[in-house]
Amino acid sequence: MTDKKHKLLEVKGLTMDFGGLRAVDSVSLAVHEGEIAALIGPNGAGKTTFFNCITGIYTPTSGDILLHPKGLSTRRLNGLKPNKVTEMGLARTFQNVRLFPGMTVLENVMIGRHCRTHSGIFRSIIRNRSVREEEQETVESSYRLLEKVGLEKFVNEFARNLPYGAQRRLEIARALATDPFLLLLDEPAAGMNPYETSELDQLISRISEEEQIAILLIEHDMKLVMKISNPIYVMEYGKKIAQGSPLEIRDNPKVIEAYLGEEVDA
Amino acid sequence: MLREFKQSLLIALWFVFLTFPLMVVRVNTIENVVVWRWANILWVAIGAFVLSYCWRYMLARRQRQSKKAEEGIDTRGPLQAALDNVQLRNRAMAVLLALAVIFPLVFDTYQTSIMVTALIFVVLGLGLNIGVGLAGLLDLGYVAFFGVGAYTYAILNANFDLGFWIVLPIGGVLGCLFGVVLGFPILRLRGDYLAIVTLGFGMIFKVVMENWETLSRGPSGIANIDRPGLFGLEMTLAQSTVYIYYIMIALVILTIIVTNRLKNSRVGRAWIALREDEIACVAMGIDMARTKLSAYALGAFWAGMVGVLFAAKTTFINPAGFTFMQSAIILSIVVLGGMGSILGVILGAFILVLLPEYLRAFSEYRMLVFGAAMTLMMIFRPQGLISNLRQIYQYKGSKDSTAHDG
Numbered sequence: 212m213t214d215k216k217h218k219l220l221e222v223k224g225l226t227m228d229f230g231g232l233r234a235v236d237s238v239s240l241a242v243h244e245g246e247i248a249a250l251i252g253p254n255g256a257g258k259t260t261f262f263n264c265i266t267g268i269y270t271p272t273s274g275d276i277l278l279h280p281k282g283l284s285t286r287r288l289n290g291l292k293p294n295k296v297t298e299m300g301l302a303r304t305f306q307n308v309r310l311f312p313g314m315t316v317l318e319n320v321m322i323g324r325h326c327r328t329h330s331g332i333f334r335s336i337i338r339n340r341s342v343r344e345e346e347q348e349t350v351e352s353s354y355r356l357l358e359k360v361g362l363e364k365f366v367n368e369f370a371r372n373l374p375y376g377a378q379r380r381l382e383i384a385r386a387l388a389t390d391p392f393l394l395l396l397d398e399p400a401a402g403m404n405p406y407e408t409s410e411l412d413q414l415i416s417r418i419s420e421e422e423q424i425a426i427l428l429i430e431h432d433m434k435l436v437m438k439i440s441n442p443i444y445v446m447e448y449g450k451k452i453a454q455g456s457p458l459e460i461r462d463n464p465k466v467i468e469a470y471l472g473e474e475v476d477a
Numbered sequence: 478m479l480r481e482f483k484q485s486l487l488i489a490l491w492f493v494f495l496t497f498p499l500m501v502v503r504v505n506t507i508e509n510v511v512v513w514r515w516a517n518i519l520w521v522a523i524g525a526f527v528l529s530y531c532w533r534y535m536l537a538r539r540q541r542q543s544k545k546a547e548e549g550i551d552t553r554g555p556l557q558a559a560l561d562n563v564q565l566r567n568r569a570m571a572v573l574l575a576l577a578v579i580f581p582l583v584f585d586t587y588q589t590s591i592m593v594t595a596l597i598f599v600v601l602g603l604g605l606n607i608g609v610g611l612a613g614l615l616d617l618g619y620v621a622f623f624g625v626g627a628y629t630y631a632i633l634n635a636n637f638d639l640g641f642w643i644v645l646p647i648g649g650v651l652g653c654l655f656g657v658v659l660g661f662p663i664l665r666l667r668g669d670y671l672a673i674v675t676l677g678f679g680m681i682f683k684v685v686m687e688n689w690e691t692l693s694r695g696p697s698g699i700a701n702i703d704r705p706g707l708f709g710l711e712m713t714l715a716q717s718t719v720y721i722y723y724i725m726i727a728l729v730i731l732t733i734i735v736t737n738r739l740k741n742s743r744v745g746r747a748w749i750a751l752r753e754d755e756i757a758c759v760a761m762g763i764d765m766a767r768t769k770l771s772a773y774a775l776g777a778f779w780a781g782m783v784g785v786l787f788a789a790k791t792t793f794i795n796p797a798g799f800t801f802m803q804s805a806i807i808l809s810i811v812v813l814g815g816m817g818s819i820l821g822v823i824l825g826a827f828i829l830v831l832l833p834e835y836l837r838a839f840s841e842y843r844m845l846v847f848g849a850a851m852t853l854m855m856i857f858r859p860q861g862l863i864s865n866l867r868q869i870y871q872y873k874g875s876k877d878s879t880a881h882d883g
Contacts, residue, residue: 268756292759292765293756293760294760294762294764297759297761297762298762302761305756305757305760309754309760310753310754311750311754311757311758312753312754313749313752313753314746317872318746321746322747322758322761322763323761323762325743325746325747325750325762325763326761326762326763328743330742330743330744331744332744332771332775335738335743335744335745336739338738338742342742345743347871349743350870350871350872353872354873366872367867385761
């Protein structure tokens with residue numbers, strides 16, 4: 212399976228220390244083209260820290276994060292600034308929604324287009340034809356993305372006024388606006404009701420198929436993970452304890468132990 | 478009804494008690510007698526009583542408004558609604574421009590001079606608005622950039638005899654440069670820390686100018702700075718004031734156009750995003766360092782430019798003119814007018830500069846009124862006098878092209 216597909220993201224022995232605390236301990240994983248990979252684990256296992264290392268919010272203590280964009284040379288992401296990582300085609304969402312609350316829904320998505328557009332200060336002041344065209348293009352493409360995630364009816368609403376599920380989807384739309392080839396979703400279904408969750412899993416599958424974007428997601432909702440993702444990586448106490456298809460993971464004794472706790476013999 | 482009456486009565490009593498030592502008792506130290514001014518009690522009581530009713534009414538009104546806003550009902554006042562109407566806005570602007578042009582022809586030199594001061598603060602407010610209002614970078618030392626511009630002109634004029642028009646852009650660029658210089662060390666700072674560092678920067682500027690005698694001539698300042706020239710024409714004081722007034726009008730218009738365009742551009746959106754959420758902002762591919770520095774640099778640019786004009790207008794500057802008080806007033810202009818709102822900032826500048834000027838009779842109470850007004854403002858209208866006008870986008874969409882337009 213791994214031989215045929217192009218490897219997009221390769222993480223080798225990633226370690227992250229906070230003082231004396233090792234939050235992520237030599238974790239390796241890979242995401243291939245067309246995959247929806249999932250990273251699961253109990254609370255505090257280091258999943259979000261792992262995400263933050265990849266996206267440049269933290270600089271990892273050791274290990275390699277390699278990005279292999281199709282048709283371009285390999286890039287090492289360690290220590291790059293978050294905006295550089297995003298520019299390279301890696302977009303993310305946040306566990307606790309981080310929208311721009313005082314901007315409209317459309318403007319939120321337009322921010323995502325920032326790294327793909329070029330008008331600087333002087334051209335913005337002159338506002339010549341090419342700048343106006345670029346602006347219009349940004350508006351149109353952002354609106355199309357809103358249609359894609361089903362938020363076009365909120366277009367001029369402030370982001371803070373959206374219902375929670377819609378905020379989550381807006382975050383995905385904003386991430387998509389950066390034209391990524393790999394999308395990192397940090398607990399996209401957290402706090403959603405079952406109906407919203409089922410809408411979300413359709414959306415994620417659709418993004419993966421239609422847009423040809425590989426996805427790596429952190430999730431606690433096992434139903435969602437088992438349904439849409441393959442492979443699954445499991446972390447506990449900063450270490451990777453298992454990886455494989457949903458079926459393999461379901462029956463893995465280590466995983467069951469991590470989630471249900473060790474049996475104590477009295 | 479009765480409950481409210483009782484409450485107001487209690488408030489009135491409380492105020493009588495609080496103000497008793499100040500308002501009633503007066504010790505005449507010459508004749509060693511105590512004068513009891515009992516009539517004052519009555520006024521305090523009546524005042525407090527009436528005000529408490531006003532206060533209650535305002536609070537109730539604000540609650541109703543926020544409730545309406547939650548239900549999605551339009552809560553814009555008539556003024557805000559009128560401003561959202563583009564046609565009406567354009568007409569109003571034309572009228573205002575005409576008024577501005579004929580102003581010095583109708584009023585005397587004194588009035589024109591005051592108006593120039595107000596316009597200087599309009600530009601300062603608009604410049605600070607880029608940093609504070611749009612990018613959310615609190616700056617308590619903004620007056621330093623103003624000072625940089627003023628001293629640039631004063632020093633270059635005194636030592637090298639350079640004219641106003643040559644130094645005007647130099648002042649702007651130097652202000653810009655100092656903006657970047659200040660911007661670098663505070664890239665990582667936020668909130669309180671940022672405020673303290675900028676405050677320090679403002680202080681440093683003043684202290685340096687007071688002590689670097691060879692450059693700035695110290696606390697005695699630089700005098701006899703040339704007024705702006707017009708092809709070597711000799712001008713009287715009155716003519717020169719009118720000339721400066723027109724330069725200032727042009728500068729204000731330029732500032733409005735530029736800041737307005739920037740606000741509604743890719744760069745401006747990045748500033749606003751930075752204000753809203755820094756981490757999300759960088760995760761969406763925005764270069765934080767560049768965005769912050771550009772906000773500082775552009776804000777400082779206007780202060781530098783207008784500083785040159787200030788020096789040319791007063792023909793004398795010294796470090797005492799660039800104190801924290803000035804920074805605080807510029808910041809108040811932005812906050813009072815409405816953060817991020819260009820029109821609001823302009824209105825705020827006129828109110829804060831012109832009112833004290835025309836209410837000289839009450840100048841003792843100026844700071845008292847000022848403080849009270851700001852407090853009330855923050856309670857009843859935290860978004861400022863005029864909230865930000867929203868940009869309207871036109872989009873077609875792929876599904877239905879007609880339903881969403883406008």
